[in-house]
Every structure is written in structure tokens, then in C-alpha cells.
Amino acid sequence: MKTMKKSFLEIARASYKPRFPVVFEGEVTIKEGDATESVSDRSEIKEIFPTTYGMPLLTLIPGEKKESAPLNVGVILSGGQAPGGHNVISGLFDGLKRLNPENKLYGFLGGPSGLVDHQFMELTAKVVDNYRNTGGFDIIGSGRTKLEEEWQFMKSADGCKKMNISALLIIGGDDSNTNACVLAEYYLQKNIPIQVIGCPKAIDGDLKNELIEIPFGFDTACKVYSELIGNIQRDASSSRKYWHFIRLMGQSTSHITLECALQSHPNICLISEEIEAKNMTLDDVIEYIVKIIVFRSNEGLEYGTVLIPEGLFEFIPVMKRLIAELNEIVAENTDFTELNSDEERREYVKEMLHPENCKVFRSLPKGIANQLILDRDPHGNVQVSPIETEKLLIEMVGKRLAQLKAEGTYKGNFSALHHFFGYEGRCATPTNFDADYTYSLGKTAAILIAEGKTGYIATIAHLTKPSSNWVAGGMPFTRMMNMEQRSGRMKPVIRKAMVRLDGKPFKMLEQYREKWACDMSDFIYPGPIQYFGPTEVCDQPPRTLLLEHEEELTVPQLLVDELV
Numbered sequence: 001m002k003t004m005k006k007s008f009l010e011i012a013r014a015s016y017k018p019r020f021p022v023v024f025e026g027e028v029t030i031k032e033g034d035a036t037e038s039v040s041d042r043s044e045i046k047e048i049f050p051t052t053y054g055m056p057l058l059t060l061i062p063g064e065k066k067e068s069a070p071l072n073v074g075v076i077l078s079g080g081q082a083p084g085g086h087n088v089i090s091g092l093f094d095g096l097k098r099l100n101p102e103n104k105l106y107g108f109l110g111g112p113s114g115l116v117d118h119q120f121m122e123l124t125a126k127v128v129d130n131y132r133n134t135g136g137f138d139i140i141g142s143g144r145t146k147l148e149e150e151w152q153f154m155k156s157a158d159g160c161k162k163m164n165i166s167a168l169l170i171i172g173g174d175d176s177n178t179n180a181c182v183l184a185e186y187y188l189q190k191n192i193p194i195q196v197i198g199c200p201k202a203i204d205g206d207l208k209n210e211l212i213e214i215p216f217g218f219d220t221a222c223k224v225y226s227e228l229i230g231n232i233q234r235d236a237s238s239s240r241k242y243w244h245f246i247r248l249m250g251q252s253t254s255h256i257t258l259e260c261a262l263q264s265h266p267n268i269c270l271i272s273e274e275i276e277a278k279n280m281t282l283d284d285v286i287e288y289i290v291k292i293i294v295f296r297s298n299e300g301l302e303y304g305t306v307l308i309p310e311g312l313f314e315f316i317p318v319m320k321r322l323i324a325e326l327n328e329i330v331a332e333n334t335d336f337t338e339l340n341s342d343e344e345r346r347e348y349v350k351e352m353l354h355p356e357n358c359k360v361f362r363s364l365p366k367g368i369a370n371q372l373i374l375d376r377d378p379h380g381n382v383q384v385s386p387i388e389t390e391k392l393l394i395e396m397v398g399k400r401l402a403q404l405k406a407e408g409t410y411k412g413n414f415s416a417l418h419h420f421f422g423y424e425g426r427c428a429t430p431t432n433f434d435a436d437y438t439y440s441l442g443k444t445a446a447i448l449i450a451e452g453k454t455g456y457i458a459t460i461a462h463l464t465k466p467s468s469n470w471v472a473g474g475m476p477f478t479r480m481m482n483m484e485q486r487s488g489r490m491k492p493v494i495r496k497a498m499v500r501l502d503g504k505p506f507k508m509l510e511q512y513r514e515k516w517a518c519d520m521s522d523f524i525y526p527g528p529i530q531y532f533g534p535t536e537v538c539d540q541p542p543r544t545l546l547l548e549h550e551e552e553l554t555v556p557q558l559l560v561d562e563l564v
């Protein structure tokens with residue numbers, strides 16, 4: 001085993017004991033609740049998943065000690081990294097060892113491909129202890145291989161059989177848990193004795209519903225970005241000469257941007273879901289930004305911050321139509337992938353695009369057009385992280401301001417800097433909230449496995465309460481499924497949670513954004529994540545979660561500026 005050099009924080013953090021629901025203090029059993037239905041398209045989902053459809057919700061409750069034969073369990077980290085993955089593994093490890101010290105845990109290397117190609121390592125106490133409470137997925141690595149072909153399922157089953165593995169925990173986002181659902185159904189239908197359990201991970205915050213209040217990693221990632229935004233805001237209000245355009249990760253939703261706005265009070269915050277609902281064009285977005293810049297300039301405030309969700313482009317209706325057609329062209333034309341240069345690829349798609357979409361495509365700067373025709377990810381999604389929307393917005397805003405200057409309606413000096421925050425937060429040391437939550441998810445998964453369940457995702461509810469009051473359970477994957485178009489075909493997938501425009505977090509932004517846009521001193525500087533110290537500094541759950549789930553917020557949970 002490689003030796004690991006550790007920072008002082010990592011050494012101190014290694015001895016942190018994650019907190020968990022009180023049920024895990026004793027023996028645990030499972031109570032079955034009501035039967036479930038999928039979120040929509042019920043007859044189609046039932047037909048595709050006849051064996052796992054309709055299973056009941058599960059709650060973990062105190063139980064009696066049971067003797068159980070030793071189990072071998074495999075774990076996979078799937079998709080983008082998220083803080084807390086290592087603690088899911090430590091919770092699973094501790095949970096399995098508590099049930100029977102002979103239980104063994106194996107980690108498949110490099111994501112789902114490790115399962116298919118039988119690349120694995122045993123996760124012993126020594127290995128796991130090295131990674132407790134650390135960020136990253138480096139204990140076994142992650143990957144984006146899509147598990148969807150029968151040969152992959154069979155090859156995986158062969159590998160598991162050789163290692164006597166009877167259960168798999170797949171830690172991933174909506175796409176990975178969709179694959180886990182398909183795998184669970186397949187193994188049940190074929191009488192292959194491998195259970196498949198999922199765990200909700202997503203810094204993007206979009207794998208959530210009534211029982212998954214928030215996926216893990218969102219809290220830590222947003223706190224890292226909010227710290228950086230706060231630092232930039234302090235720099236901006238010190239030098240008073242730059243507008244900072246800050247794009248934030250969140251491939252298909254704006255939860256991260258909204259959470260960071262609630263934590264840092266930027267001057268402008270774009271929410272993709274709102275832009276789509278209002279059917280705004282790119283020009284409308286530019287006018288909105290320009291109006292605020294001009295207003296602030298007239299007040300002598302030549303600086304500010306703009307938060308931009310990573311996936312903005314896909315929500316601007318004309319761009320959405322263009323990207324949908326590009327997705328089809330890229331998916332259906334194998335000769336496209338053989339083209340060698342960006343220019344050839346641009347010319348190729350121009351030939352094939354509908355005239356309206358072609359017009360939009362032609363109007364884009366070459367760099368952006370190239371980014372839109374990059375390879376799709378294995379799930380058929382356009383890869384939005386390389387699309388530099390922030391640069392495009394700066395360019396367009398700059399042009400518009402120059403026009404206004406020429407007309408004499410703007411007299412300021414627009415100087416802008418651009419930033420993209422995503423990778424900075426995905427492997428950060430998990431907050432206390434994420435460390436506790438993920439450890440509890442791991443322990444929950446151990447019980448679901450020991451109780452012979454398959455086709456379930458581990459859940460922890462009541463997350464805004466103290467961790468001892470959290471409720472552990474399981475929800476059938478099929479409960480989250482609906483039919484959606486993917487790579488040109490209708491497929492069963494877990495429904496993503498979008499920012500709700502009638503939800504309290506967005507309403508809070510709506511209520512305050514004008515004030516944040518105009519005032520001189522509304523910025524909040526959240527500062528770095530704290531791991532040791534007073535609970536109101538170290539243990540705050542995400543604002544989004546508090547607003548969505550708490551009837552009344554306690555004083556430390558309120559927005560700081562409301563108190564002073």
C-alpha cells in the first residue's frame with residue numbers, strides 16, 4: 001500500500017467521529033412502508049422494470065441481534081467526484097464489520113469499468129482508515145462508463161461470482177443510479193444472486209426528491225465556491241474596478257448557483273430555470289446584466305459580481321433547440337467522429353442543421369461553436385463544463401455597453417474578469433454536514449445489503465435536524481424514474497430535480513436580488529469551511545435545504561444581514 005503524506009488538517013480530521021442517526025447505536029432492522037409508484041410514465045416504467053417496480057419504502061428501526069453468514073460486498077464510485085465519497089465507504093465498511101467481522105469489502109477501480117473488467121482491491125481497515133473524512137474519490141478512483149449493455153452485466157456478474165461478491169453499492173448521480181436500477185432489475189430477472197444498492201451523490205444538487213433531501217457533496221462544494229465568491233467580492237469592493245463574471249458548475253440545473261447566491265449576495269445571479277420559464281433570449285439576458293451595470297456605474301460603482309450557472313446555454317430556448325439537434329447529429333453520424341479539425345466539424349454540422357438552428361450556430365464565436373460540438377459524455381449529454389459562457393457574456397455585454405456609450409447613455413468603464421469554479425470544490429475535505437451524512441448513508445447501505453434488499457437507494461431524511469434525529473431508510477430506484485429522450489430515443493431515467501421557481505430558495509433570491517444589485521455593501525463574505533469550533537460556524541446545512549425543510553429558521557440560520 002502506498003504511504004500517504006498528510007497535511008496537519010488531514011491528520012486532525014482523521015480522528016473526527018462522524019455523527020449518525022440514533023438507530024445505528026444498537027441493532028437495526030427494516031420496516032416496510034407503503035408500496036411505491038414511479039414519478040410518472042407509470043405503465044412504461046412498470047413494463048420495463050416488472051420485478052423491482054412498486055417495492056415499498058423502507059425505514060431502519062431498532063431490531064434484534066441476528067447471526068449472518070459472511071458477505072463479500074463490492075463498492076463503485078461513479079461519475080464526477082463529490083466530497084464525502086470516502087465517508088460513504090467508511091460507513092459501509094464499519095457497518096459491514098459491525099454486522100459480522102468476517103464481512104469483506106472490495107472496491108472496483110476507476111468507476112463502473114472496474115466492475116466490468118474485474119479491476120478491484122480489497123478495502124481493509126488500514127486502507128479505509130487512511131481516507132476517513134477526506135475529500136476526493138482517489139481511494140479507488142471514479143469513472144463515467146455507462147453500464148447498459150447485457151454483455152457488461154454478464155461480465156460483471158462473472159467477476160462477482162469469482163470473488164463471491166453478493167452485493168454492490170453504486171455511489172453516483174442520477175445517471176449512475178439509473179444504471180444501478182437497470183442492473184438490479186436484470187440480476188433479479190435472471191436469478192443472478194447479486195444485490196444492487198445505490199447512494200445519492202451530486203455536487204450539482206439535482207438528485208433529490210421528498211426522501212433524498214439533498215445529494216451528498218453539494219454542501220461542501222457550495223461552501224468552497226461561496227468562500228471564493230466572497231473573496232472575489234471583497235477584492236471587487238476594495239479595488240472598485242472590475243466586474244467578475246463567475247460561472248459555477250451544475251451541468252443541467254442551477255442549484256449550486258442559487259445556493260452560492262444565498263450565501264454570498266452577488267449583484268447579479270442568473271438562474272437557468274427562470275430564463276427558460278420566461279423564454280428569454282441571449283439578448284434578453286445581456287440587457288438584464290447591462291441594465292444593472294449601467295445603474296451601478298451611475299452610482300459610481302464600477303464593480304460587481306455575476307453568477308452564471310454552468311448549463312445556462314441549454315436553457316436559452318434557441319440554444320436548447322440548437323443543442324438538441326447537435327446532440328442528434330453527433331449521436332447518429334459515425335462519420336462525424338472521424339473528422340479531424342474543428343473547421344471540418346463546424347462545416348459538417350452547418351450542412352446538416354435546420355436553417356434556424358444553423359443561423360444561431362453561425363452567430364456564435366468560433367470557440368463556443370467548437371465547444372458545442374465536442375464529444376458527448378457516455379450518457380449522451382453535451383459536456384457543458386468546457387463551454388466558456390462567462391467569456392461570451394463578457395464579450396456581448398462589452399459590445400452592448402460600447403453601443404450605449406456611443407449613444408451617450410453610459411459613461412462608465414467596463415472592465416471584466418472571468419472565473420469558472422467547479423473542480424475546486426468537488427474534492428474538498430467534506431464539511432461536518434457532508435462527513436456525517438455520507439457516513440450515515442454508508443451505514444444505511446450496509447443494513448440494506450444485510451437485509452437482502454436490492455433495487456434500492458439509501459436515504460437519510462430530516463437532515464436539518466440534529467444528526468441523532470435523522471431517519472435512515474431506502475427508496476426503490478423505480479420510484480424516481482420517468483421516461484425521457486436520450487440520444488434520440490425515449491429511455492427510463494431518474495428524474496432530475498430542477499430549481500423550483502415556486503420554491504422558497506428561489507423566492508428568497510427573487511425578494512433580495514434587486515437590493516443586492518443596487519446596494520453598495522450587501523456582499524457577504526462566508527469565509528472558509530470550518531471543521532472545529534462553534535456549531536453555528538461548523539454545522540450549518542445548505543441554505544437551500546434549510547429553506548426547503550424548516551418551517552422556522554433559528555437565529556444563526558437566518559441570513560446574517562437580517563440580524564445586523
Ligand code: FBP
Pocket residue numbers: 078079080081173174201202203204249250251310384385422426
Ligand atoms: P455528476 O453528474 O457525475 O455528479 O458530475 C457533475 C459534474 O461535476 C458537473 O457539474 C460537470 O459539468 C461535470 O461533472 C464535469 O464532468 P467531468 O468530471 O467529466 O469533467
